[in-house]
Amino acid sequence: MPEFLVTFEGVEGCGKSIQARLLYEYLQSKGISSILTREPGGSDISERIRDILLDRRHLDMVPYTELFLYLASRAQHTQEVIKPALAQGKVVICDRYIDASVAYQGEGRGISKNLIKQLNKTATGGLLPNLTFLLDMDTEIALKRIEREDRLEMEGVEFHNRIRSGYLKLNRENPERIVLLNGMRSIKQIHNEIKDIFEARMMKLE
Template sequence: MFVTFEGIEGTGKTTQIGLLAEDLTRQGKRVAITREPGGSRIGRELRRILLSLETKDLCDRAELFLYLADRAQHVAEVVRPALADGMTVLCDRFTDSTVAYQGHGRGLSPDLLRQLNDTATGGLAPDLTIVLDIDPEIGLRRALSRNLETGAQVSEGRFEAESLAFHARVRQGYLALAAADPGRIRVVAADAAPREVFASVRAACQEAAARHG
């Protein structure tokens, strides 16, 4: 299975991916954890450009095409080989991020973004997408606190520096995506304790696994 995790900043994607990986490993499944941007060797270079406050002058279209380049390399180098090897792939962000951030957040055409995503992935789509949902003000507060603790406020703080209104648009974009594709996308409230959130994540994964066979 290919499972992606989405949401605005500070929703706890990394924590939930770790909990799910532990749970699946206990079940005897082989798991690959990856992320966008930065899941491949080339992607790690692109991540530095895309997330750093030092590149806050990056224009919207340049940002878009760097994300697409990261995704194309990531799918070819990491995701497809892992799936072909029978692994369960857990990915922190994928195509829905582009539609939510560059589409709803930046104002680029969602239809165009879907076409470009399809080109970048060669048509690969997740079996399940978990959207971790939280109030943008709470999420940003969490994300800024995390960046301060890890020392990443400059190196990975470009999106946290966006306005609250931007993050509200992104959140609404995710909810619109979920409403349009309820068979693939599950929205999980992310404002509870991590283990409580994980109970919902685990239930969604078990349901998807049953469908996947």
């Protein structure tokens, strides 16, 4: 199996985690060795960083602290989990990755996107996803799907609209890697499209 990293991106509640899990279960059922992991988090150290990032009490966290914590989590997770799994020939499915920092800390918080892209490269050693699924939908409808509220979910609708447009810009800049999917359809319809696109991409690599 060639190295294959697939990531899921999109605003809160758009269906990333459920679609990542469905793809993982599908690959398992086909006997394709894979792992399902997430950002921030995915390793012991990174999950501890996740707790700091999402803690509702940390309302005074400044944008650069947020950015560097995400990058710290990403550096550890990439080195400790993603790269070893890829080296073992596993497909790695990751719920959020580099694009989330460009959308959230760049478009959302106003930090230079070029700086973030540069720091992403440093944190990951330049590891890019082979394929990214961007689930796009109305942010208010997406937010209504989720019950709990962490620190970032507490932001207003304008913030989330900036994230959405940040992601759409990334899709326009990287139309080959980042596949735009309409997240308003049923879970099954979206899963079927993801399966088809994934298989077509894998076949090209094999």
